[in-house]
Amino acid sequence: MSQLAQEKIVSACMIIIGNEILSGRTQDVNLAFLSKELNELGVRLLEARIIPDVEDVIVDTVNECRQKFDYVFTTGGIGPTHDDITADCIAKAFAVELFIHPEAEKIIRRREVPEDIMRSRLRMARLPVGGELIQNPTGGPPGFKMGNVFVMAGVPMVMQAMVSTLADGQVKGGDPVRSRSVAAYLSEGEIAEALGEIQDRYPQVELGSYPFYRKDGYGVNLVMSGTDEGELETMKQEVCSLVVSFDVEVISVD
Amino acid sequence: MSQLAQEKIVSACMIIIGNEILSGRTQDVNLAFLSKELNELGVRLLEARIIPDVEDVIVDTVNECRQKFDYVFTTGGIGPTHDDITADCIAKAFAVELFIHPEAEKIIRRREVPEDIMRSRLRMARLPVGGELIQNPTGGPPGFKMGNVFVMAGVPMVMQAMVSTLADGQVKGGDPVRSRSVAAYLSEGEIAEALGEIQDRYPQVELGSYPFYRKDGYGVNLVMSGTDEGELETMKQEVCSLVVSFDVEVISVD
Numbered sequence: 001m002s003q004l005a006q007e008k009i010v011s012a013c014m015i016i017i018g019n020e021i022l023s024g025r026t027q028d029v030n031l032a033f034l035s036k037e038l039n040e041l042g043v044r045l046l047e048a049r050i051i052p053d054v055e056d057v058i059v060d061t062v063n064e065c066r067q068k069f070d071y072v073f074t075t076g077g078i079g080p081t082h083d084d085i086t087a088d089c090i091a092k093a094f095a096v097e098l099f100i101h102p103e104a105e106k107i108i109r110r111r112e113v114p115e116d117i118m119r120s121r122l123r124m125a126r127l128p129v130g131g132e133l134i135q136n137p138t139g140g141p142p143g144f145k146m147g148n149v150f151v152m153a154g155v156p157m158v159m160q161a162m163v164s165t166l167a168d169g170q171v172k173g174g175d176p177v178r179s180r181s182v183a184a185y186l187s188e189g190e191i192a193e194a195l196g197e198i199q200d201r202y203p204q205v206e207l208g209s210y211p212f213y214r215k216d217g218y219g220v221n222l223v224m225s226g227t228d229e230g231e232l233e234t235m236k237q238e239v240c241s242l243v244v245s246f247d248v249e250v251i252s253v254d
Numbered sequence: 255m256s257q258l259a260q261e262k263i264v265s266a267c268m269i270i271i272g273n274e275i276l277s278g279r280t281q282d283v284n285l286a287f288l289s290k291e292l293n294e295l296g297v298r299l300l301e302a303r304i305i306p307d308v309e310d311v312i313v314d315t316v317n318e319c320r321q322k323f324d325y326v327f328t329t330g331g332i333g334p335t336h337d338d339i340t341a342d343c344i345a346k347a348f349a350v351e352l353f354i355h356p357e358a359e360k361i362i363r364r365r366e367v368p369e370d371i372m373r374s375r376l377r378m379a380r381l382p383v384g385g386e387l388i389q390n391p392t393g394g395p396p397g398f399k400m401g402n403v404f405v406m407a408g409v410p411m412v413m414q415a416m417v418s419t420l421a422d423g424q425v426k427g428g429d430p431v432r433s434r435s436v437a438a439y440l441s442e443g444e445i446a447e448a449l450g451e452i453q454d455r456y457p458q459v460e461l462g463s464y465p466f467y468r469k470d471g472y473g474v475n476l477v478m479s480g481t482d483e484g485e486l487e488t489m490k491q492e493v494c495s496l497v498v499s500f501d502v503e504v505i506s507v508d
Contacts, residue, residue: 022289022299022300023290023433024286024288029281039277047276047311049301081449121446188335189367190374192336192375199336209335209336210272210408223279
């Protein structure tokens with residue numbers, strides 16, 4: 001693969017909307033899921049922002065990020081309650097009105113509820129003018145896409161179902177990003193110099209070093225990621241050789 | 255407590271530096287820890303950014319956030335390897351040089367290692383000129399504070415030990431932020447209107463509604479947070495009454 005082909009990076013930013021994540025009461029698990037799925041689609045998640053349910057902040061963040069990255073994915077704030085303001089904010093960011101999307105309305109009306117409850121639920125049928133639905137395979141209200149911004153639910157089961165529909169040509173990436181990792185009970189300091197030299201020899205592959213502490217002692221995870229499988233394999237062998245040269249066993253490799 | 259007193263919010267932003275978090279290989283747990291500790295100190299975490307180990311991105315993000323928020327807390331990138339560039343980036347952001355901090359050097363030299371390894375480890379003694387140490391109660395290399403930016407380790411055990419030292423007057427907040435939560439097997443749509451009315455009556459308290467799906471069915475967590483304990487208690491009672499008015503049991507309240 002040519003160097004040129006590898007340099008064309010399709011980028012994404014994730015915007016996690018929700019006080020419950022920022023407060024630490026709820027642990028986000030959507031980022032890891034999205035990041036891995038995007039890697040498969042050849043899109044690199046280059047940044048994530050966790051922001052509160054505050055209109056100005058959401059509008060400004062969306063507007064900044066949709067200029068800066070090829071794709072933006074938001075999670076959270078598309079339910080029926082007063083603190084669900086993502087659709088309103090996306091409309092404001094794009095300076096358009098909201099409308100009731102007929103297909104979204106049909107999906108929501110499938111479940112029969114008293115009229116006052118339906119009124120709240122129909123908030124979830126509102127899309128900014130120009131928006132298109134993101135299907136929700138769980139059968140609940142859909143998400144939507146507006147320009148390069150994909151607006152999804154925050155509940156992981158629903159978010160993941162929505163993401164599973166993105167492979168259907170809606171997101172156009174480059175080569176899939178693959179990774180290799182090697183773990184060993186070595187301190188980072190011991191291998192730092194040699195590791196830097198390996199990184200210098202493989203500028204196309206990102207080589208990360210992540211220390212860990214387990215009951216058996218401290219160690220390091222060495223992670224390589226890039227788009228060229230051959231290069232990744234060669235580099236992995238070099239990293240394994242480096243570990244062994246310290247008379248230390250490689251404890252895991254994948 | 256007067257409305258005025260409550261409006262003085264001391265704000266913070268967290269910058270999580272590391273490809274390993276963005277890639278989804280490692281699950282961040284530091285945000286939840288920091289957010290709760292800051293609440294106790296009367297500081298509100300208003301935003302978090304997860305960014306890669308890329309110099310320009312780190313420098314720009316730090317410079318933007320240190321203007322925008324009262325405090326900035328970074329995690330990650332302060333180890334001894336080639337991908338640990340946080341100290342260099344903070345120095346660049348503040349347009350100062352790095353220097354070897356004598357106390358940090360002393361701490362690092364406590365552990366005897368061959369000279370080439372010590373060379374890598376001493377990278378961790380580098381501070382931007384004007385920086386001050388953040389103590390590391392685990393005995394490892396310290397973090398540092400530069401202006402309103404607190405630079406900490408990414409490994410949770412070490413990060414948490416560093417955060418525990420912040421109560422020592424280094425961070426000056428307002429009133430501690432408290433929360434109450436009520437959970438019930440109700441759909442958000444059912445209570446959306448009534449919930450909006452409660453929120454309108456208590457503008458000082460943030461009322462969030464977070465749906466969940468468990469094997470027993472779907473339900474909702476209603477979370478109130480604010481600085482006035484009395485108001486929080488009254489509001490919690492109203493929320494409980496609302497739930498009961500639907501002939502539904504409150505399944506948890508705290």
